[in-house]
Amino acid sequence: ETGNVTLDVGFVNTASCQSEITYIDGDAGILRYRGYPIDELAEKSTFIEVSYLLIYGELPTAEQLDAFRSRISRHTMLHEDLKDLLAAFPRDAHPMSVLSAAVSALGTFYQDSLSIKDPDQIELSTIRLMAKLPTIAAYAHKKSQGQPLLYPDNSLNLVENFLRMTFGFPAEPYDVDPTIAKALDMLFILHADHEQNCSTSTVRLVGSAQAHLFASISAGIHALSGPLHGGANSAVLEMLGEIHESGDDVETFMNKVKNKEDGVKLMGFGHRVYKNYDPRAAIAKKFAHEVMEKMGVDDPLLDIAIRLEEIALKDDYFVSRKLYPNVDFYTGLIYKAMGFPTEMFTVLFAIGRLPGWIAQWREMIEDPATKIGRPRQIYVGETERHFTEMDAR
């Protein structure tokens, strides 16, 4: 009972919860939303339909989907004063900081939908977030470019509207490229939920204190911004760009990773759960080729990415540590080919993940049995000791 206590802890109980939303088998590379395999949804569904599935638990009928889409389209605009708040941010503000601040501010502009007990208010905050996050994201991009904002055009669907607000200009018509719209819609599906990842657990934990949905989602956006989580898609592009600019061959870089030089990691590789392969990475890789081919983009960074993957899949350092490409390894290349700047990549991840965050928050609010318990700790600090006066220290 003296000095630090060291514990030989064979098993550390991690905070966990039960849920009906997403199933992952990390060894088999299986991901299902409400029981539906991710590859079927990515191929056959749409982001708005998958959002409905995650939030309400079933694939919608045509009428239900139309009603959901029309409820969202009525809320795509922002309160005009919120635009003044966005205008006050410095031009070089990171769009993830703008996004989390603006979502938090929604709780001040829409105080008629803060209840965590009134189902109508929960529904209203759900719809407002689904509708306004793409608008806020587009505005964050326009702000960084010093370009005028565009109001939403509700004759377009959610993804098309976002593309037009992001890349369009008031002075001229903007025709949405169907290839980009379809690819972005599919990428949003790939990101829509992922069980208890860092940002989703953050949303649940903040919500478990009965904080309202806007506050909980704002906290999730902050968690997602970390480079080991959602920020990885930007970090992958920076890594590929550095390899390209250095003129190093890929093998030289991989040796730096294996020697852990300056803590360098192979960004976009590894996963806390997938110890075989991330099914989303396989789908994104296929799409990367398709999108670039259709857009006539010949990006040398894609060749570097493919070469890195080839080496890693054969090299014992990576194989023994079960390091395979994750969802972030190829998505950044597709976003770049679409014309998004690197700092917007994690914002795109947030738009995709929003329905999952909302579904998980609602599940926890509606069924306290699915709460994440209050995490405990293994105390390894000082044993009891008593206060000493200054002259005795």
Ligand code: SDX
């Ligand atoms: C996402 O949880 C989710 O579901 C997240 C996500 C989602 O949809 O929400 O899937 C999205 O966040 C994907 C992950 C994106 N992050 C990155 O790509 C960043 C790079 N990857 C890592 O930092 C890392 O792989 C983690 C954090 C993702 C997972 O780490 P693990 O599996 O817990 O592994 P670890 O940190 O315990 O490391 C085990 C070993 C170590 O080597 P040794 O100490 O045993 O010698 O593997 C090494 C690590 O150094 N290692 C890597 C590595 N990841 C782990 N070495 C080089 N490059 C890497 N990327």
